Amino acid sequence: MSQELAWGSLGILMIFATIFATLPIAGAFFFRPRKAHDGKESTYECGLHPKKDTWNQINIQYYLFALAFLIFSIEILYVYPWAINFQKLGPIALLEMFIFLGVLIVGLAYAWRKGGLEWK
Amino acid sequence: MEMIEQLFVMLKQAALALPQALLPAELYARYEGMLSLVIGISAILVFAPATMLFLTWMERKVVARMQKRYGPNRVGKFGALQPFADGIKMFMKEDIIPKAVDPLLHSLAPMVILIPAVMIFAVMPFGKDMILVDLNIAILFIMSISSIETIAILMAGWSSRNAYSLISSLRAAAQVISYEIPLGFSMVAVLMMAGSMSTLDIVLAQQGGWFVLTPWGFLGFLIFFLSGAAEVNRTPFDVPEAESELVAGFHTEYSGMKFGLFYMAEFLGAFAIAAFSITFFFGGWLDPFEPLLGFAILPSWLWFMLKTYVLVFVFFWFRGTLPRLRVDLLLNFAWKYLLPMALLNIPIAALWFYLPAGPIRWVAGWAIGGSLIFGMHQLLTYHRVKKLYGRYERPSRPVVTESVPLKS
Amino acid sequence: MKVYGSSVLKGLLYTLKTFVSTYVEDFRRKGASSNGLLRSHADGVVTVEYPEKLLPIGATYERFRVLPMLIYDQQESGEKDIRCTSCGICAKVCPPQCIWIVQETDENKKPVPKPEAFYIDTSVCMNCGLCSEFCPFDAIKMDHKFDLNTTSNRQESYLYDMERLLVPAEYYAELHPKANAAEEEARRLEAEAKAKKEAAKKEAAAKKAVEAKAAKAAASAAEADAPKAAKADDPERAARIAAAKAKAAEAKAKREAAKAADGAETADAAAEVSETSSENESSPKASDEA
């Protein structure tokens, strides 16, 4: 299977998947009851009336994790091509990869020591 | 045997016979690929909800038995029709959209979470000649498409305008992105040995022996499976859906079919993780006895399903056994345990590759690799446990040696 | 050497064992009716398939309690003698205040000790059993029926009136054999005591009559002595006073006697108590010394 065809197939699958995801909701539209009233349409949260709007700032901690994720997921992208060709490239490339991973580990150790991976 | 083996392929051929008879030959030749693709897609779209229905039933049964209950047993024999009853119920339920929510994002989120959950099946080799698209970068595709789930969860949590949903969705995002790192690194060893990112090639590379039997495969499998469980929010990593703290997590404000779609995506995700663990580490649809006996005992797709359901059972087994992790422990587990372990896996795989093939590789590989894994495990856990619980160490209780008078 | 994470495997093994054992147990019990006692938690599935199988909870646990019921004694004439006197104690103690009683009245609008209406809102009742604890007439007791679900109007079907609350005493005796026996015994003793008291009263009345005669004689004598005083002092009243005095004296004597007896008893008891307490005191000391 040529790769263009494969990606095209995936595109078609995506269209079908979208239909697949919409269909139940659309179908339920014709069957489900509609008895809306204020009490039902208020935010449930935990049963009580919400006290504050939740559309506001959130903990900075999440961004730290997102940053760490960004770094490492890009590293993964660099490691993958090497991994595929590992058998062809030979020991020199392995050594180089160890250097690369070493840098990675130093980064991890730095984040670890600085408490960047600590959930507070 | 051959017939059963090729059952689904033949079914597809049979389905193609009708347009072949109706359409002019030239036109048919032009659209044959397209038609067979549509048939394959339809098969997946039938397979996905069927799997989901079965899994809901199976989960309730398995967990019930682990807790000495019966589980669903009222609708149909062994409660087998329970998932259908639930499905109909969800279908007929009122779809409440609270006034405070962002209606567009709110309605879009369940679809956005379901689409990747279905699309991931495209690169899954269900059996011999049973893969929808043989993508040459299938692993990248899996990783990228499974992370769309995070966006859907964030959409659901943010649009719900509800404190618990928001916290839950943020936690889910933090969790999913944290576990994506070990998930990605755990596959590096597989790629090194298989030399390809195509799921089909990876399966075929295991004809000499399943990857899970090697030290790097074993460790890789554990990391892949555990971080996969976290990716799809299965217990014990279901912090985003922690009922005891977050009501129902990011889908608190959902009802009816929209809730059903979340549910479906979750189960499909669990199935996909189990299936890809099989594909990468347990030889996919390969018959383990074929090299010994010379003939296949069961058709390949049955082997695939059997193996996958064993792993799905393990998911349910976890659910029946393990309590939920606290959120900080959860993230620590990803960053400070799974990630170093996954990095360790790369040198182990390299070592395995450079050891001379034969029994010596198995002995030396397992000896060195196993001790490395064990040592690393002890180092990491010892560090964590000491740090976490060291300060909570209870003072040893004074031993009462003499009776205390009741009245002075 | 401690391997961290091994306890996870231990837990997993335990649940797997449970998983398998329930199937094994089911297979072994195949066909056997499980409508018996609670199965032990060590083997097999514990859940009882409720609507088909009911645990004989009442037989196992007599003091199991769901919802109050009113008890009546079946008279020979076929009449229901409701034990309740509509004293209202139960309604007062009921924590969620779900009992509502109307007292019966006779033709003259005078209340009689019978309930005319007796309602319990069972959707509010929390099955605490305080009503039955407090009822001085053993008139309200706790039932065993626990499957109360209803498909009709909840508001009405959960408001029990007297018709629905009334049960014969035999039913109660069957449900609570031990408690009923104890109560019966208590009632018998009470009745005996009452009979005794009545006999004593009769005796006292006879005595009084004799005394009254004597007093009358004395009074007539006094009248003869001082006829003027008779005008101011009604002879009958004097007789009554004399009788009352005599009775009071008698009662006093009785009380004193009782007191003396009581005193002796309490003294005995006190002695006992002090003995045991001294023992209690001494024992730790002894052990201390040891």
Ligand code: SF4
């Ligand atoms: S049930 Fe008992 S406590 Fe209640 S009113 Fe009747 S006699 Fe009194």
Ligand code: SF4
């Ligand atoms: S059982 Fe308790 S709650 Fe119910 S009626 Fe009696 S006192 Fe009231």
